[in-house]
Amino acid sequence: MGEEDIFIAKKIRCTAVRLLVWKEMHHFDYAFSLSDLEERLYTIDKSSLFRTIMLFKEKEMLHEIDDGSGSVKYCICDCTDETSHQHHVHISCTHCKKTYCIKTLSVPFVNLPKDFEVDEICYIVKGTCAKCKKKR
Numbered sequence: 001m002g003e004e005d006i007f008i009a010k011k012i013r014c015t016a017v018r019l020l021v022w023k024e025m026h027h028f029d030y031a032f033s034l035s036d037l038e039e040r041l042y043t044i045d046k047s048s049l050f051r052t053i054m055l056f057k058e059k060e061m062l063h064e065i066d067d068g069s070g071s072v073k074y075c076i077c078d079c080t081d082e083t084s085h086q087h088h089v090h091i092s093c094t095h096c097k098k099t100y101c102i103k104t105l106s107v108p109f110v111n112l113p114k115d116f117e118v119d120e121i122c123y124i125v126k127g128t129c130a131k132c133k134k135k136r
């Protein structure tokens with residue numbers, strides 16, 4: 001699948017800015033924040049960058065992660081099953097403060113008592129990433 005195909009699949013216009021942002025998002029090997037993107041895409045004004053992220057999120061092209069760092073992180077959604085936009089596990093490194101996707105691990109299903117309703121499950125593992133582990 002080409003990078004433009006996602007725009008057709010999601011029924012949104014493939015503008016130059018959207019394509020640029022989408023391509024840039026694929027260069028991260030960790031979950032990125034708005035400021036991570038701003039650093040790399042300094043030619044795009046901040047408000048249109050933000051709006052693009054919001055659109056991608058709304059179209060479920062991204063997963064949003066709250067890793068407790070104070071800034072929201074995002075990663076590209078490559079869920080194969082469209083009916084379950086199932087989040088994967090993330091590990092937040094306490095050394096470099098980066099949050100990595102563990103796409104091979106799904107967030108476990110939580111069976112709450114009947115009178116409760118789940119909106120979202122955040123599953124963050126705190127630890128040391130592979131890069132930081134090597135440095136020790």
Ligand SMILES: [Zn+2]
Pocket residue numbers: 060062063077078079084085086087
């Ligand atoms: Zn997803």
Ligand SMILES: [Zn+2]
Pocket residue numbers: 093094095096097098128129130131132133
């Ligand atoms: Zn690390």
Ligand SMILES: [Zn+2]
Pocket residue numbers: 031063074075076088090100101102
């Ligand atoms: Zn992720």
